[in-house]
Amino acid sequence: MLSCNIKGVSNGFPLRIEAGKVIEKEVDFNPDFLKHMFAKIEWKALVEGARSMGYAELPEDSPDATVLDSGDETFLRKLHHALLELHLEEGALVCPETGRKFPVNKGIPNMLLHEDEV
Amino acid sequence: MKLKQLEGLLGDLQQFSNPKVELEQYPTGPHIASRMLFTAENSYGDISDKVVADFGCGCGTLSAAAALLDASYVMGFDIDPQSLETATLNAEELEVEIDFVQCDITNLELKGQIVDTAVMNPPFGTRKKGADMEFLSAAMKVASQAVYSLHKTSTREHIKRAALRDFNAKSAEVLCELQYDLPKLYKFHKRKEVDIAVDLWRFEPRQN
Ligand SMILES: C[S@@+](CC[C@H](N)C(=O)[O-])C[C@H]1O[C@@H](n2cnc3c(N)ncnc32)[C@H](O)[C@@H]1O
Numbered sequence: 001m002l003s004c005n006i007k008g009v010s011n012g013f014p015l016r017i018e019a020g021k022v023i024e025k026e027v028d029f030n031p032d033f034l035k036h037m038f039a040k041i042e043w044k045a046l047v048e049g050a051r052s053m054g055y056a057e058l059p060e061d062s063p064d065a066t067v068l069d070s071g072d073e074t075f076l077r078k079l080h081h082a083l084l085e086l087h088l089e090e091g092a093l094v095c096p097e098t099g100r101k102f103p104v105n106k107g108i109p110n111m112l113l114h115e116d117e118v
Numbered sequence: 119m120k121l122k123q124l125e126g127l128l129g130d131l132q133q134f135s136n137p138k139v140e141l142e143q144y145p146t147g148p149h150i151a152s153r154m155l156f157t158a159e160n161s162y163g164d165i166s167d168k169v170v171a172d173f174g175c176g177c178g179t180l181s182a183a184a185a186l187l188d189a190s191y192v193m194g195f196d197i198d199p200q201s202l203e204t205a206t207l208n209a210e211e212l213e214v215e216i217d218f219v220q221c222d223i224t225n226l227e228l229k230g231q232i233v234d235t236a237v238m239n240p241p242f243g244t245r246k247k248g249a250d251m252e253f254l255s256a257a258m259k260v261a262s263q264a265v266y267s268l269h270k271t272s273t274r275e276h277i278k279r280a281a282l283r284d285f286n287a288k289s290a291e292v293l294c295e296l297q298y299d300l301p302k303l304y305k306f307h308k309r310k311e312v313d314i315a316v317d318l319w320r321f322e323p324r325q326n
Pocket residue numbers: 141142143144145146173174175176177178179180195196197198201221222223224238239240241242
């Protein structure tokens with residue numbers, strides 16, 4: 001999931017996710033890691049990404065960082081699920097600017113460009 | 119995890135079944151891979167609980183080592199789909215989570231320092247001149263904390279100069295010199311194995 005997300009956040013403009021098949025994996029919950037990642041991610045891109053994979057529980061606006069240490073784990077649990085447990089198995093990442101699709105097969109996004117795009 | 123144990127686990131991984139010469143596909147052996155990641159973890163604390171990227175991950179030896187040493191999230195990047203398939207199988211076999219992305223490192227557009235640590239065994243640039251430098255340049259842009267990489271010892275001065283001057287490195291240090299045996303994968307190698315001297319580097323990127 002993060003790869004799409006990191007990809008998403010990282011290509012200058014977030015890539016849209018076109019979900020074919022999404023799988024869920026169970027991953028150990030690690031609050032420290034999530035806090036660390038929270039500072040790095042672009043919230044809107046994550047919300048969008050998670051929603052296109054069928055998970056709409058994240059708040060629209062980036063919550064205040066204080067929620068991380070509030071002792072209430074509800075938010076962290078949601079972040080955990082969206083960030084680590086959702087995997088795009090088949091589908092595509094779509095560039096919102098050009099409409100160019102990068103296919104995802106067996107969980108591996110193919111970001112190769114064609115000759116004429118380099 | 120002990121070094122021996124790590125080396126043992128990595129020794130069981132599948133390697134390139136059909137190495138592609140032009141991509142410089144030779145496996146990072148378990149000996150080198152285990153030492154590389156072990157040092158990163160035990161001397162510098164750059165692996166456990168960190169986000170780690172492996173550039174030119176091939177069959178995923180370095181990615182797997184990072185995951186085994188408790189990196190919190192590992193990503194492997196390679197241009198070659200066959201290798202990534204093998205890497206995926208290797209990760210499943212070890213029961214570790216790694217996300218693989220097929221891409222060309224030389225025109226990868228990543229936004230800023232999105233990982234903590236990058237580890238890589240780039241092409242040495244023997245087939246495509248400058249490939250090693252392109253990998254280093256890309257890695258220095260995505261890692262915020264450290265980049266570990268292998269380069270031919272014969273290029274040491276050049277690497278150091280380029281890293282400090284062109285790639286935004288705060289420090290560039292050779293941690294050790296290693297013997298890298300290139301198995302006779304390719305016809306143009308005359309002897310059975312060619313040992314070449316490589317340096318294990320640690321670079322620290324400047325904060326952007
Ligand atoms: C020396 S091998 C690394 C082996 C790997 N560490 C392993 O354990 O299997 C170099 C790798 O870089 C990949 N590669 C070469 N050129 C590339 C490029 N432009 N973009 C991405 N990967 C590339 C090759 O496919 C190969 O897997």
